[in-house]
Amino acid sequence: MKGESELKRLDPIEMGRRIRKQREFLELTREDLAAHLGVSSKFIADIEYGDKGISIKKLYLLAQILEVSADYILAGEMDGSDEERVEKERLKEGILEPLKVCNAKQLKCMEQITKFYVEALKKK
Numbered sequence: 001m002k003g004e005s006e007l008k009r010l011d012p013i014e015m016g017r018r019i020r021k022q023r024e025f026l027e028l029t030r031e032d033l034a035a036h037l038g039v040s041s042k043f044i045a046d047i048e049y050g051d052k053g054i055s056i057k058k059l060y061l062l063a064q065i066l067e068v069s070a071d072y073i074l075a076g077e078m079d080g081s082d083e084e085r086v087e088k089e090r091l092k093e094g095i096l097e098p099l100k101v102c103n104a105k106q107l108k109c110m111e112q113i114t115k116f117y118v119e120a121l122k123k124k
Contacts, residue, residue: 008075013050018073020048022066025089036065 023033023044030041030048037044037058046052054062063070067085071077099110 010074011050012053014076015073016048016050018068018076019062019066022068023048025085026066033062033065037061 023030028036030044034041034044039058043052047054059070059073063073066073069077099107102110
């Protein structure tokens with residue numbers, strides 16, 4: 001058995017940040033998440049800011065809704081599918097960031113290039 005000094009401590013602020021990041025990644029509003037979870041949007045905000053805790057039952061539902069493991073929510077530890085999802089998000093951000101300086105015409109061109117690229121991948 002691990003000694004008390006070896007045990008990890010729950011950081012509710014970091015837990016809340018992970019919840020918010022995944023909620024935003026899934027393009028859910030606090031209101032959307034609250035409706036799925038059966039709580040108020042204020043309660044979701046309180047969890048995201050680390051001001052309130054969550055029951056095990058709600059944590060189990062939250063993990064399913066956010067498509068991550070409870071370990072990830074609680075401690076930031078990811079299983080293989082969580083790691084892949086986070087890496088995909090990082091890559092998407094890396095692709096989209098330089099496009100922020102483009103105008104509508106340039107973005108339309110990039111959209112077409114992307115579609116051609118994806119279609120070519122599908123044919124392989």
